[in-house]
Amino acid sequence: MKRINIEVIVGVFLVVGLTALAYLSVKLGGVSLFGTDEYKVNARFANISGLTENATVEIAGVVVGKVSRINIDTDEYEAVVEMLIKPDIKLQDDTIASIRTQGIIGDKYVKLTPGASEDIIKPGGEIMETESSLVLEELVSKYMFENKK
Amino acid sequence: MSLNKINLNFLTERILNFFEKIGDLFIYYLEQGGRMVIFLLYSLYASIRPPYKIAPVIKQIFVIGALSIFVIVFTGLFSGMVLGLQGHNTLKKFGAEGLLGSAVALSLIRELGPVLTALMVTGRAGSAICAEIGIMRNSEQIDALECMAIDPYKFIIAPKFIAAIISLPLLTAIFDVVGILGGYLVGVGLLGTNEGAFFNTMISDVKFADIYMGLVKSVFFGLIIAWICSSMGYFVHMARNGGFGAEGVSRVTTNAVVLSSVSVLVFDYFITSMLI
Numbered sequence: 566m567k568r569i570n571i572e573v574i575v576g577v578f579l580v581v582g583l584t585a586l587a588y589l590s591v592k593l594g595g596v597s598l599f600g601t602d603e604y605k606v607n608a609r610f611a612n613i614s615g616l617t618e619n620a621t622v623e624i625a626g627v628v629v630g631k632v633s634r635i636n637i638d639t640d641e642y643e644a645v646v647e648m649l650i651k652p653d654i655k656l657q658d659d660t661i662a663s664i665r666t667q668g669i670i671g672d673k674y675v676k677l678t679p680g681a682s683e684d685i686i687k688p689g690g691e692i693m694e695t696e697s698s699l700v701l702e703e704l705v706s707k708y709m710f711e712n713k714k
Numbered sequence: 715m716s717l718n719k720i721n722l723n724f725l726t727e728r729i730l731n732f733f734e735k736i737g738d739l740f741i742y743y744l745e746q747g748g749r750m751v752i753f754l755l756y757s758l759y760a761s762i763r764p765p766y767k768i769a770p771v772i773k774q775i776f777v778i779g780a781l782s783i784f785v786i787v788f789t790g791l792f793s794g795m796v797l798g799l800q801g802h803n804t805l806k807k808f809g810a811e812g813l814l815g816s817a818v819a820l821s822l823i824r825e826l827g828p829v830l831t832a833l834m835v836t837g838r839a840g841s842a843i844c845a846e847i848g849i850m851r852n853s854e855q856i857d858a859l860e861c862m863a864i865d866p867y868k869f870i871i872a873p874k875f876i877a878a879i880i881s882l883p884l885l886t887a888i889f890d891v892v893g894i895l896g897g898y899l900v901g902v903g904l905l906g907t908n909e910g911a912f913f914n915t916m917i918s919d920v921k922f923a924d925i926y927m928g929l930v931k932s933v934f935f936g937l938i939i940a941w942i943c944s945s946m947g948y949f950v951h952m953a954r955n956g957g958f959g960a961e962g963v964s965r966v967t968t969n970a971v972v973l974s975s976v977s978v979l980v981f982d983y984f985i986t987s988m989l990i
Binding site for chain 2: 621
C-alpha cells in the first residue's frame with residue numbers, strides 16, 4: 566500500500582476545497598457551467614415596479630423560468646422583460662403575462678396564464694397580452710379620492 | 715537665583731525628553747511601516763518571478779491549509795449551528811422561519827466564513843510562520859542564505875505567500891459548506907423548520923455576487939496574514955521589543971497575531987464597502 570505523505574494530504578485538501586467552492590457557486594450561486602437550453606420570450610409592460618432580474622416566472626404556481634433581463638424601450642417608454650422559459654413549456658400566443666406579488670410584502674414574480682390558441686410562441690417571440698404590476702399606493706389613493714366625491 | 719536656574723534647566727530637559735520620546739516613536743513606526751511595505755513588494759515580485767518550484771509551495775499548503783481543516787470544520791459547524799439557533803429564535807417572531815436558510819447562508823458566505831477562517835488561520839498558521847522566520851533570522855540562517863547568494867524572499871517567503879493565497883479561499887469554502895450543514899442540522903433537524911423552504915430561500919437569495927465577495931475577501935485575508943506574519947518575523951532583530959533572542963521572537967509573534975487579526979477585521983470593512 567502506498568504510504569500517506571504530504572502530497573496525498575495536500576491533494577485531498579485541494580480536492581475537498583475545490584469541491585466545496587464548486588458546490589457553492591453552482592448550487593447556490595447559480596453559475597451554469599454548460600449553456601442552458603431554455604428559450605427567450607419577451608413581454609412589454611406599462612409598469613413593472615418592484616420586479617427584479619432573476620425573479621421567477623410561474624404557471625399555476627409552478628416555477629417554469631426566470632426573468633433574465635429588464636430593459637426600457639425608449640420610444641414607447643415601456644418596460645421590456647426578457648424571460649428564460651424551460652424548453653418543455655409551450656406558450657400559446659394568447660398567453661397573458663401579469664406581474665403579481667407573493668403575499669402582501671413578498672417578492673414580485675411574473676405569472677403566465679396559458680391561452681387557448683393553436684399557435685405557439687417561438688423562441689425569441691413576444692407575449693402580446695400583459696398586465697402591469699399593481700402599485701398599492703395608487704390603489705389606495707384611487708379608493709380614497711373616489712370615496713370623497 | 716542659582717536654584718531657579720537649575721530648576722529651569724531640569725524642566726526644559728524633561729520637556730525635551732518628552733518630545734524626543736514622541737518623535738522617536740513616530741520615526742520607529744514610520745520605518746517599520748516602510749520596511750513592511752517594501753517587504754510586501756519584494757515578496758510579491760518573488761512570488762511571480764520564475765523559476766517556479768512546486769515542492770516548497772506544496773509543503774506550505776500542507777502546513778497552512780491541510781492542517782487547518784479540522785479547526786475550520788469544527789468552528790464552521792458550530793458557527794452554522796449557533797446561527798441556525800439565533801436566526802430561528804428571531805425569525806419566529808415574524809413567522810418567517812422559512813427565511814432561516816437564506817439568513818444562515820448569506821451571513822456565512824458574506825461575512826463569517828472569510829473572517830472566522832482568517833482569524834483561525836492567523837492563530838494556527840500565522841503564529842507558526844512568524845516564529846519560524848523569526849528563529850531563522852535569530853540563528854543567522856537568513857544571513858547564511860544571503861551569503862550563498864540565495865534570495866531569502868524567493869526561498870522562504872514566496873512559498874508561504876502563494877500557499878496562503880491558495881489555501882484561504884478553499885478553507886473558506888469548506889467553512890461555508892460545513893456551516894450551512896450545521897445550520898441545517900439545527901434549523902431543520904432540531905427545531906423543525908420546513909426543509910424545502912430552508913433550501914429554496916437559500917438557493918433563490920444567494921447570488922454569485924455574494925460568493926464572489928467571499929472569495930475576494932478570503933484572497934485578501936490570505937495575503938494580509940502571510941504579509942504581516944512573515945514580515946514581523948523577518949525583521950525581528952529591528953523590532954522595538956524584539957532583538958536577537960528567544961524572548962524577542964515570542965513578543966514579535968504575539969504582536970504579529972494581534973496585528974494581523976485586527977487588520978483582517980479592518981480590511982474586511984473596507985473590502986465590503988467597496989464590493990457591496
